[in-house]
Amino acid sequence: MDIAALSDESFNAIDWINGNYSKHLKEIEDGSVDNGVSPQQNVKDSVAQDFIAKYVSKLHLYIQQVHCVVEETSQKIVSGMPRVIKDAVLLQAEVEELKKRMHSMRKEMTNVHEETGDCMAALERLNTMQTKLQKAKESLQESDGWGNLICDLEDCFEHNNLKDAFEKLLSLQKSLQVQEQLVGHTERLAQVEDFKNRLEALASPNVVQSFVEGNIDQSKQYVNIFSGIHRVSQLKQYYRAVQKNSLQQKWKQILDIQATESTIQNDFLSAFYSHLLEHCQQQVKWCTQVFDNPRGNFQPIIVLIEVLPSLQPTRDSNILQLLKASNERLELLEKYARANHTFISHLIAFLEQSKIELSNETHFQLVQSVYGYFHKFIEQYPRIEETQLSTQVDKLLVSQPSTVDSVRHLENCNQKIFDWLYDACNRCKNITDDLGLCRLIEIMGGTLKKMLENFSKTQRQISLSITHGAENWLTLQCAMSLLQCLADFQIKLQKFEKSMQNRIIRLKENLVSSNSNKFHIYKICDSQEQKKLISDIDKYLQKFVETGSSYSSSATFFTSIYDQIKGHCVESHDIALNVLLKPVEGHLSNIQPSLNSTSDSLMPANMPEFSFVPQECITQVGQYLLTLPQHLEPLLFTPSPLLKQALEICNVKYTQSVPCADILLSLVVEQCCQLYQSQLLQIKSLSVTASKQFAVDIEYLSNVVEDLGLSISANLSQILVLLKAAPENYLSLSVGCEPRLVTAIRQMRNILSTQ
Structure with a gap:
């Protein structure tokens, strides 16, 4: 019998009895239990009665055992109660005693705090007074020696003893710090600054001399002196002034050579840039050894930033003078632009090699110093390019004696005109980095229109060559050749326009990403100029519609040019029809x-x-x-x-x-x-x-x-x-x-x- 099931929370008596009964039947059938009844009789009533009798007797026995255990446990509890009550009373008495002791201790702590609080405050005041008295004592002692230091320092200045004057000045600075609490501190501070000025004036000639000679040991000594008097910034100014003066003299020397020697006349900028780059490389190494400041090697870069805009005569004035005297102005501008790009690229490589990292502001200043002067030439470039293209086209568009010669001349002109346009685009890239591309597109439109005027002249020439009432097969052939020439012009124009589209897209990408390229020429344009340029580019890109047909009425860079080409084609075709119809007109006129x-x-x-x-x-x-x-x-x-x-x-x-x-x-x-x-x-x-x-x-x-x-x-x-x-x-x-x-x-x- 499973007695453990009786203590289950979900115990059900009926289910428990039925389960045991089923188990009992199974045991009888298996023969494992013998209840005195033959299994073959299969008398369920006798089996049930036997099951009940056995289980009731077992339950009675189990209940009796439980009663005995409960009785025994009760006797033990009753016998132990007096002892438990006695322990509880003792524990309560101990708790009361503990509470009394804690109350007494809190009272004693309060009394001690009240008695010692005034004493601690008094001790703190005494300690503060002692500190002030000690400082006052030291200040008085230093004040007594201040006059002696002043006298010694004056004596050093009289004898131009820079080393001793520096040491006395250091002592004077320490003494000034100690005398901070005394009356007249401001006057003494002004006096110390005056001595610093005198020391700087005493040292400046030697400082300049050491910087000019590039003496590392002496320069280090002066760096130590100026660091001691907290005037390293003034020392760096002396250094930059010396270097700028040296570079200015080199600039004038190069210009003087240019004036006398024609070989270097157009290369003066490249020559100066080469010297400037070499000078910068040498000075970075020198400054790294002299200046203890980690940013000491930045001084040559600052010199470069300051010297380029301050050159006399300026770079732009000298270039303007050469442009006025030259017939090859675009070639000169291209050369000077290339010199700028070459210099900045070599400088970037040197900075990366030297692991010199410049701030964003320094990047901007460096780009402005190199490219800033060239901004005016970028603005003038389209006008110069327009003049050259106009001159070239005018020389090309020469009247020919016969229609055949005129058509052949146009065929040759097609390739030449587009070669010139591609050359102009390359110059725009080399000189302006395509900053003048939008303006150049307008100029090219005018050039193409002028070219198409020659087609009109040739068409009129062909029309006038038609003989009335006769067969003009040569004229017909000229008209067809002119049509072929126009188609060749359009194909070349479409190819050229596609290249222009790609360039203008790249220009926009460069302008938008100019912040990531810190040394790009686009940084010379302010935000308003960049916005306007991007707006102009967007207008062109919105016009451009790429189609697969040979001619599209959609707007493009050169919409009017395509319209004129179509008009010329139609006119040339009409001329061909007119040639073929002239004999017919002559015959029909006889009706x-x-x-x-x-x-x-x-x-x-x-x-x-x-x-x-x-x-x-x-x-x-x-x-x-x-x-x-x-x-x-x-x-x-x-x-x-x-x-x-x-x-x-x-x-x-x-x-x-x-x-x-x-x-x-x-x-x-x-x-x-x-x-x-x-x-x-x-x-x-x-x-x-x-x-x-x-x-x-x-x-x-x-x-x-x-x-x-x-x-x-x-x-x-x-x-x-x-x-x-x-x-x-x-x-x-x-x-x-x-x-x-x-x-x-x-x-x-x-x-x-x-x-």
Whole structure:
């Protein structure tokens, strides 16, 4: 029986009895328990009674045992209670005694504090008074020796004894510190400062001499002296003054050599920069040995920052003088800009090698000292570049005696003009680091417009060379060559514009990240200039739209230039059409406005049309049109990519997968039909015979055009129908024709309107 289950918090008597009963049945079935009943009888009632009897007897026995244990425990507790009560009473008495002792001790501590507090305050006052008295005593003692020190110091100054004067001055400084509490301290302080000034004046000639000679040992002694009197900053000023004077003399020497020797005339800046860099390297090593201050090796850098803006004559004035006397101003500016960049790059490498770290302010001052003077030349550069480009283009745009020579000259000019533009961009990079790029783009736009004016002149020259009524195949070839030249100009312009876009993007990136590049020339621009430049760049970038087509109407750097190129292409194409149409115009001009009306009475009314033959002028037009393919195919059957692109700019029809010769021929036929139609509509009156004659002419022209694989215009076809229509059927046959043509032909044929 599981007795432990009785103490479980979730004990359930029914579940416990049923569980034990099931376990009891299982044991009987397994044969492990013999209850006197045969398992084969399977009498559940007897098994249950037997289970109950056994478990009840066991429970009775367990209860009896529990009662015995409880009784025994109770007896022990009762017998021990008197002893527990006695211990509790004793413990309470001890607690009361402890409380009394603690109260008594607190009272004693309060009394002691009250009695000794006044004594401690008195002791503190006495100690303070003793300290003051001690200081006063020392001050009085030093005051007694102050006069002696003054006398000794004066004696040293009279004998120019710098070493002893320095030692006496140090003693005087210590004595002054001790006499801080005495009356007249301010006067004594002023007296000490006066002695420091006299000591500095006494030492300054020797200091300057030692700095000039570069004597390390003597310089160290003076550093020690000036450190003792707390005037190292003045000593460094002496050092910088000596070095600046030396560099100024070297600058004048280089300029004097420049004035006498032409070999160094344009290299004076590079020569001075080389000397300055070498001098800086030497002085950094020297200052590291002389000045104990960790920042002592910064003095040569400060000298460099101070000497460059203070050079006399200034760098910019000397450069301006040379620019005025030179015809190669851009080359000179490029040389001086390169000298600036080379110097700053070598200086950066030296600073990194020497592990000299400069503050942000020093970085800015250094860049300003090197590049600051060049800012005015960066502003002047676009104007100088504009002058040179204008001069070059003016020399290039020279009139040629013939149209062929003019076109060939333009072909050569294309490459030259863009070579000059690329050279200008390179100069802009070398001189201004592209700071003048936005202004240069405007200048280049003007240069390109001037170049396109030469295309206009050549177009006029080609137009004037057209002979009226004759075949001008050489002129046609010139027009096609001009188209090809224009396409070549546009392709070069697109390539150039793409390079400009990349450069202007890099310029913006450099301007935005100029803070990270501490030695960049962009630091010479103040914040307002940088903001304006970035704003100008953004305007250009917003305009620029990259497209894959040969021509785009989208805004670009040179939108007006592209518009002019398209206009010139269209004009050149019109010239080519005009060349091809001139013979047609000459033949069509022979069409008579009217025929002899009296001849109609001599002819039968039902005269067959096949008896008519086309007029000579129409047959001449037809023969001319039939000869056009053999003249156009050499030019346009397999045109060059440049000519193909130019034709596509002129007319969208050329973008079809059809030979350009066929498209041009169709345009010629279209214009020919238009000219013929205009010539016909000028006739005031037509007889029956004349109407039939013109109908035969139009049919002939239609057959010729069909032989070319084309068809006459719709208006001309309608005119043919209206000319052949009988007067009585005119109204019905004119249905679907253009009303303007119907009215015009009716009036020409003198057909009465039935409406």
